[in-house]
Amino acid sequence: MTTPATEYSLAELMICAAAEAFRPDGEVLATGIGVIPRIAASLAMKTFNTDLMMTDSEAWILSEPNPLGKRPDDFVQRNESWMGFSRIFDNVWSGKRHAMLGPVQIDRYGQTNTSALGGTYEQPKTQMLGARGFPGNSISHQNSFLVPSHNSRVFVEGECDFVSSIGYNPERLPKGRSLDDVDIRLIVTDLCVMDFAGPDHQVRLVSLHPGITVEQVIDNTGFPVDISADVPTTPAPTEEQLAIIAEMDPQNQRSFQIKDNPAGNRA
Amino acid sequence: MTTPATEYSLAELMICAAAEAFRPDGEVLATGIGVIPRIAASLAMKTFNTDLMMTDSEAWILSEPNPLGKRPDDFVQRNESWMGFSRIFDNVWSGKRHAMLGPVQIDRYGQTNTSALGGTYEQPKTQMLGARGFPGNSISHQNSFLVPSHNSRVFVEGECDFVSSIGYNPERLPKGRSLDDVDIRLIVTDLCVMDFAGPDHQVRLVSLHPGITVEQVIDNTGFPVDISADVPTTPAPTEEQLAIIAEMDPQNQRSFQIKDNPAGNRA
Amino acid sequence: MNKQMTAAEVVAELKDGMTIGIGGWGPRRKPMALIREILRSDLKDLTIVSYGGADVGMLCAAGKVKKLVFAFVSLDFIPLEPYFRKARQSGSIDVMEIDEGMLLLGLRAAAWGVPFIPTEVGLGTDIINKNPDIKLIDSPYDDKEWVAMPALKLDAALLHADTANERGVVGISGPDHYMDDWYARAAEKTYVSCDELVDADYFNDPDHARTVLWERSATSGVVHIPGGAHPTSCAPLYGFDIPHTKEYNASAKEGGFTAYFEKYIEGKTEHEYQQLVGGIDAINALPIPAY
């Protein structure tokens, strides 16, 4: 699995970068909501972390991830156990899960917003989905975020308008708990990969996508990011990874995930 | 259903008396543990309270009660819903259940003991089953008791050696609750039927089995019983009831429940 | 006991101000025929507890909702529910916004007759800040604080299932029953619409009895309405109606809910509604989606 590809899309680069989030997980349920996170989890499960578990997005855990979209009539889904929505919470609260989701706002503490923008809480300017499972996910197990368009409307300067998930905010630390109980892994965007390994859980730049500069990240992030002198470049997908991605996404849904489906190397 | 039988066993009389406990229940799960309580619940379900529910004593709720013992090979069990032991507690805590059980001790408050006799709690003289589900049953739903041998070792003078189930004891009333929250219905013994409708929930004599005297009840009960001047006689089974009992217990297990299987009328 | 009722009889048993739980999940297995009957009634000031989809949107649009207890409201393939958004953005409903798992715990607490279940879910988030009625407690066993998720006691639950019998035995044979069992157990009264009314022998088969998630004592009424979940799905019988849901969604921008309501619901029987959406055969032919 070591032949770097020369041609690949940004979406494919992001899939491979996001798959890395699941590498150290061991045997957990990998939940990737959305096309890129789901292919990322599938790629991890089919390569470097075969102990992962995934669902069919409905009621079954699978021993092999399903390809995206409509499948041939003779397709046999590799069920492993029943996993209705009510049982998902037994898994969430056990901590044996890693969710990768795409919130609308993320602040310097890793707090996210999936619910309401602007106005007041009683009358928001823009109502979105709601808190969903973010409160429970964030305090129960590891989480990563996927941001298809890295800008300072997502990475806000202040706190999120509504805080759906707990982050590394000392002001909100519950009694008897430590900030180390929060476990946010990677943020994968269209510009870079970040984590929370800066000083005092500050957001840190892990790698820049090919052709992206530190300045682009700084300019498009509403809060300071910990940036080392020598930031590595996000590794290109390997040919083997691209083949698995194509197998998992035969209808090329990934090509619609990033505006204009740009190439991965923007140098 | 109105032809009184002239020949019937004491066990059959007790079955019919015990079935009365389930008459006013409406739609609840009737759990009769032991031969007489189970036939009693079956009789109630097949006659005057067809809304009752019963299980197969394993994992299924039935729409018709199973006969006792080994059934013919072509027998079709009338399943209605899965009801594994874990789900039983959802039913218990909903209050929609009536259990009829046979504890080893019953005191004046209707508290019962199924666990330990004599000695200390750390080292009882006689260890029995344990508290089982009695604590939960007693505080969640209505309960009745079946006592095959009415004597003052069962109906103890003081409190039970170990209190497995809550009763009408003001000393043990939990904060914020009322003695009326406790709901003990009938006690059916080989001598009589009793309930807790005396003054301040005192045990009251409801009816005497044919040929049994008030003195026999008093002499064999370790605490005072509320007894009216004119105590009725427990009604004889009807021929129709005996036919159903025979159908539910084709191997006549009921004949082994009371020592020497006496006749119901001991006059 | 024969528990068969009509949808109108169910709605007649509901009262203004009640707390009503609605089963299903987003666009899946919602008791939409019962919801339509509520829309036709003068019922009002309801507190709705739901993993919400168009059920919540329509009730909001029709002004039936005083307060909503929710973790999300979504049409799924259309992420945002238009009429729920309008209600929120106009400040016209009170909300108790909680986590999906907290909603489950609240139903379980109600089902088990306890005032709350402790959880750490919600700590450090605005779920706690925006819900002063949800209390934090100490534990007698550690030095941490915990969220005391209160029991969500329902006056009534409205559910849709594929099979039921007249005694109130309800079978859900699709792959997921969602939290419907907990709605049934948390409610004072539970009303179930069903696609198929089966006879008692149907459940003799252990495979069928396995699809029964609560005792019939937790079912108050059964309404036989084939296709009654439309435009939401009822696996394994039919999928959701994507074109109809798109039309419903678009109505929020063109004509408003009044236009949708007049076209499909007002003064119409469920049979007339079904004719307008293609008829029962078309409903039963809606494909189950794959993800």
Place this chain on the structure above:
Amino acid sequence: MNKQMTAAEVVAELKDGMTIGIGGWGPRRKPMALIREILRSDLKDLTIVSYGGADVGMLCAAGKVKKLVFAFVSLDFIPLEPYFRKARQSGSIDVMEIDEGMLLLGLRAAAWGVPFIPTEVGLGTDIINKNPDIKLIDSPYDDKEWVAMPALKLDAALLHADTANERGVVGISGPDHYMDDWYARAAEKTYVSCDELVDADYFNDPDHARTVLWERSATSGVVHIPGGAHPTSCAPLYGFDIPHTKEYNASAKEGGFTAYFEKYIEGKTEHEYQQLVGGIDAINALPIPAY
């Protein structure tokens, strides 16, 4: 990950003083081969959590038990467990005696990572008086007192199932899984003995996948031991061994546990044990009882 282990490897991972949960119910689906392996070991000072049968009796008789968390101990068709009684009547074990449903709540609290679940069960009884470690609490939502049933966190759970695969997917196809799923979820490590080791495709069938009650991430080890529940039952494969259980029960009065242990367990492999009780075919022929 291949999670296959031997019974000896499982017991080697257990440590003195651990809290160990044992699945099944009374004489039903107990991991008896694993229990026998513990009896052969020098493991001691265990806290056992069990809906108890001969598993508890044998561990008590062999002096392995420091403390027992229980609601009952029974052989069912023989109501009282002789060696549990001896242990209690000699005052040789500590106990936490609770209600059957409280035990379930304690496992659930541990599974959900919360310190307790409130319940009214136990109020007014000696369950509370004899267990000073079980605390009463007030509710922020009413003026009543409640029992705070503490989480029963297990260092290990020992379970027996009819099917499993090498990755730790466990299927229980008998009519009842008892509380085994909650034992698996409440435990740091869960070890499962199974009658049949199946390949991965077995669970592709939704009917088989339905028999799986917890994710494989909650299974640490799988031990393939056909007949491993003997003398308890493993429906639908075999019933309990009534004659053998009667002999075990009688041993308490004649010869004591030493005689039973020397005859069936000490220095013997599981295969030798099975030969002494009639062989695996005889075990598989034990009839399932009807009540």
